Amino acid sequence: MSENSVSLGKFRCGRGEPLLFILGPCVIESQDSLLNTAEEIRKISDDLGINVVFKASFDKANRTSIDSFRGPGLEEGLRILQSVTDQIGFQTTTDIHLPEQAAPAAKVCQILQIPAFLARQTDLIQAAAEATRDNGGVINVKKPQFIAPEDIKHVVNKCRESGQENVLLTERGTTFGYGHLVNDMQAIPLMQSLGCPVVFDATHSVQRPGGKTTGGNRAMVPYLARAAVAAGADAVFMETHPDPEQSPSDGPNMIPLKDLRKILQQLIEIRVLVNGWGNL
Numbered sequence: 001m002s003e004n005s006v007s008l009g010k011f012r013c014g015r016g017e018p019l020l021f022i023l024g025p026c027v028i029e030s031q032d033s034l035l036n037t038a039e040e041i042r043k044i045s046d047d048l049g050i051n052v053v054f055k056a057s058f059d060k061a062n063r064t065s066i067d068s069f070r071g072p073g074l075e076e077g078l079r080i081l082q083s084v085t086d087q088i089g090f091q092t093t094t095d096i097h098l099p100e101q102a103a104p105a106a107k108v109c110q111i112l113q114i115p116a117f118l119a120r121q122t123d124l125i126q127a128a129a130e131a132t133r134d135n136g137g138v139i140n141v142k143k144p145q146f147i148a149p150e151d152i153k154h155v156v157n158k159c160r161e162s163g164q165e166n167v168l169l170t171e172r173g174t175t176f177g178y179g180h181l182v183n184d185m186q187a188i189p190l191m192q193s194l195g196c197p198v199v200f201d202a203t204h205s206v207q208r209p210g211g212k213t214t215g216g217n218r219a220m221v222p223y224l225a226r227a228a229v230a231a232g233a234d235a236v237f238m239e240t241h242p243d244p245e246q247s248p249s250d251g252p253n254m255i256p257l258k259d260l261r262k263i264l265q266q267l268i269e270i271r272v273l274v275n276g277w278g279n280l
Helices: 031-048 074-088 099-108 122-134 149-161 187-192 218-230 257-277
Strands: 005-008 011-014 020-024 051-055 091-095 111-114 138-142 167-171 198-201 235-241
Touching: 020 031, 031 051, 031 074, 031 235, 031 257, 074 091, 074 099, 091 099, 099 111, 099 122, 111 122, 122 138, 122 149, 138 149, 149 167, 149 187, 167 187, 187 198, 198 218, 218 235, 218 257, 235 257
Parallel strands: 020 051, 020 235, 051 091, 091 111, 111 138, 138 167, 167 198, 198 235
Antiparallel strands: 005 011
């Protein structure tokens, strides 16, 4: 299996490295609420000694309903994300939906995330790859729910042909019937074999798409996350919120902030075991 590792500022993500955690709320609701959440995550990360990139979306452009909450938009959203770096000290990530969003977002965020539904959009992939390359950042591509893990190689090739070698791939479930996702943990080593670290998206994997707001079952998040880390995932993506029931987006999927520490501790312990096993 190929060795895989990418640099993220002061730490690395990949085989044999500590787990990377990508944590934060689904969408930016306000600057105050985002900074408060980031500050709480900072306390947890400092206590546990873990590597964290803070996540929040400036625009939820891929919602089912036209009435769904979208967020503050590109300019204001990036300003708020920059305040997280300046005041809390976290590197950040956000998702982009249009090629023209890549350059300004890459100036603020260490990782640009490509949503699963958009991962076959060549112009978007190329723009994100070039912008992150030029700013010393990383592109994170979520594997579409409708393709096999090995077929993500075509997206990886687009990134590399655009001059970006620092590529993360995210597993977030595969469509099974209507409105249900399943996780095949074989996807993790299969995507790692492309030479990329693999992120497991624990909260979007429990989504139940459809309706004005997405449904889900957050009670399953710890089970899936533990299984993914045991399977060798290099990073875990989890959305968290102080009060998920009041969140305007993806509330049923998100982990309550008060429960985050315990879940992270479990995953850290599993990662230590996996790193001790070496390459099987």
